[in-house]
Amino acid sequence: MLGFTIKLVDQNEEPSTKTVLLSTEKRSDQWSMLLVSVAETRDRRAFSQLFSHFAPLLKSFAQASRHEGWFPGLSEDLVQEVMIKVWQKSASYNPEKASATTWIYTVARNCRIDMLRRKSNTQHLPLENEDFWHEADEDTPVSLMRQKRSEDKVQSCLARLPKEQDEILRKVYLEGKSHAEASNELGLPLGTVKSRVRLALQKMQILVAPEFRDEVL
Amino acid sequence: MSTVNHHPESSMLVDFSAGNIATAPSICVSAHLHFCSQCRNELLRLDQVGSNLMSEVEPTEVGEHLFDSVMSQIDQLPKSDTAEVSSTCNMADSRYPLLVNKLINGSESVPKWRRLSRWLDVAQVTTGQNEYEVALHKICAGGKTPRHNHGGQEFTVVLKGSFSDEQAVYKEGDFLSCQPGDVHQPLGAQNGECICLSALAAPIKLSSPFGFLMQPWLRINPM
Numbered sequence: 001m002l003g004f005t006i007k008l009v010d011q012n013e014e015p016s017t018k019t020v021l022l023s024t025e026k027r028s029d030q031w032s033m034l035l036v037s038v039a040e041t042r043d044r045r046a047f048s049q050l051f052s053h054f055a056p057l058l059k060s061f062a063q064a065s066r067h068e069g070w071f072p073g074l075s076e077d078l079v080q081e082v083m084i085k086v087w088q089k090s091a092s093y094n095p096e097k098a099s100a101t102t103w104i105y106t107v108a109r110n111c112r113i114d115m116l117r118r119k120s121n122t123q124h125l126p127l128e129n130e131d132f133w134h135e136a137d138e139d140t141p142v143s144l145m146r147q148k149r150s151e152d153k154v155q156s157c158l159a160r161l162p163k164e165q166d167e168i169l170r171k172v173y174l175e176g177k178s179h180a181e182a183s184n185e186l187g188l189p190l191g192t193v194k195s196r197v198r199l200a201l202q203k204m205q206i207l208v209a210p211e212f213r214d215e216v217l
Numbered sequence: 218m219s220t221v222n223h224h225p226e227s228s229m230l231v232d233f234s235a236g237n238i239a240t241a242p243s244i245c246v247s248a249h250l251h252f253c254s255q256c257r258n259e260l261l262r263l264d265q266v267g268s269n270l271m272s273e274v275e276p277t278e279v280g281e282h283l284f285d286s287v288m289s290q291i292d293q294l295p296k297s298d299t300a301e302v303s304s305t306c307n308m309a310d311s312r313y314p315l316l317v318n319k320l321i322n323g324s325e326s327v328p329k330w331r332r333l334s335r336w337l338d339v340a341q342v343t344t345g346q347n348e349y350e351v352a353l354h355k356i357c358a359g360g361k362t363p364r365h366n367h368g369g370q371e372f373t374v375v376l377k378g379s380f381s382d383e384q385a386v387y388k389e390g391d392f393l394s395c396q397p398g399d400v401h402q403p404l405g406a407q408n409g410e411c412i413c414l415s416a417l418a419a420p421i422k423l424s425s426p427f428g429f430l431m432q433p434w435l436r437i438n439p440m
Contacts, residue, residue: 056276105268125345126323
């Protein structure tokens with residue numbers, strides 16, 4: 001009797017999980033398609049849809065920054081700079097390598113660094129922050145599947161991280177605190193901060209133990 | 218490319234992905250990524266973490282005018298990008314990371330090799346910051362560099378050739394991080410010169426008896 005009940009619950013739960021997964025997949029594909037059409041046909045309507053979705057997220061991302069020299073007044077400047085870059089660079093977006101959200105995140109991070117650098121540099125640096133980044137080269141169909149799987153994995157694991165791991169990742173990625181700064185702020189030894197981050201990344205299967213690295217990649 | 222054996226610590230890649238490390242160490246991490254597909258792939262996944270965290274924040278409404286302002290700026294964009302680096306310094310090498318060549322070619326003053334010892338040359342590059350000295354080092358084949366002590370952090374990436382120290386052999390793309398207090402004596406490989414890119418935070422101390430003679434040359438000089 002008990003077994004039967006459990007089975008019923010399982011049956012009920014399965015479809016709903018699937019629906020959620022399907023709908024997020026669809027959602028992220030939608031942004032990627034819009035971005036591709038901005039690149040290919042300079043589609044202003046597609047761009048305005050991207051703008052309506054991403055600009056408010058980018059503004060919050062900008063406001064979360066606790067970088068030295070950053071102030072909230074810069075938030076809309078960052079939004080503008082990022083969206084202009086999105087328009088300009090859309091041709092370099094490859095939907096097979098990353099979702100539009102991930103790509104736009106990298107543009108935002110790079111713009112944020114450039115803005116901070118412009119404010120603090122005393123002298124000339126012959127580089128823009130995008131010069132620092134390389135494209136990942138997993139581009140075979142198998143890897144493409146793996147890429148999608150890893151995005152899903154990251155998303156579902158992030159939602160279930162223990163609070164202390166989640167807190168540090170947010171400090172690092174949103175507030176822009178380095179591991180060392182996070183350790184100071186939280187009053188935790190640097191080793192603890194590093195190991196919490198490492199645990200989180202292992203759960204998301206981002207970090208592979210060095211001895212297995214070659215086999216997996 | 219698969220011969221890269223020494224990588225940045227994972228926490229450094231995370232800080233890089235989040236955009237939280239200073240310019241000079243970022244240059245070294247980026248140069249390593251040019252040679253290391255494993256770290257490039259890890260980085261892509263780390264970027265997914267950032268993007269997920271960003272897309273989960275509570276959205277903040279932007280000003281009404283913002284979209285129009287962006288569109289009018291877009292309409293005023295120049296048609297094509299003509300910001301190509303034109304001059305090429307003979308120190309650049311097509312097999313180096315693009316960013317290293319840009320640094321060499323874009324330096325305000327053309328970098329020049331300066332002799333530090335019989336076996337070691339150094340050429341500083343401009344990076345517009347003053348926390349680290351960023352330079353190329355050239356160790357000649359079989360060269361012995363002075364045994365030295367690190368007063369501050371140093372990051373090094375091998376761009377060409379190889380060298381060894383008491384710990385290991387470092388080849389193209391390998392990334393080394395020396396902590397304050399670390400002592401080592403790099404030796405150039407016998408089969409050819411070795412060129413490295415490094416970012417040094419504070420003056421290194423020479424630990425050989427006559428090392429003080431070289432001290433003035435090794436003073437940190439960020440540019």
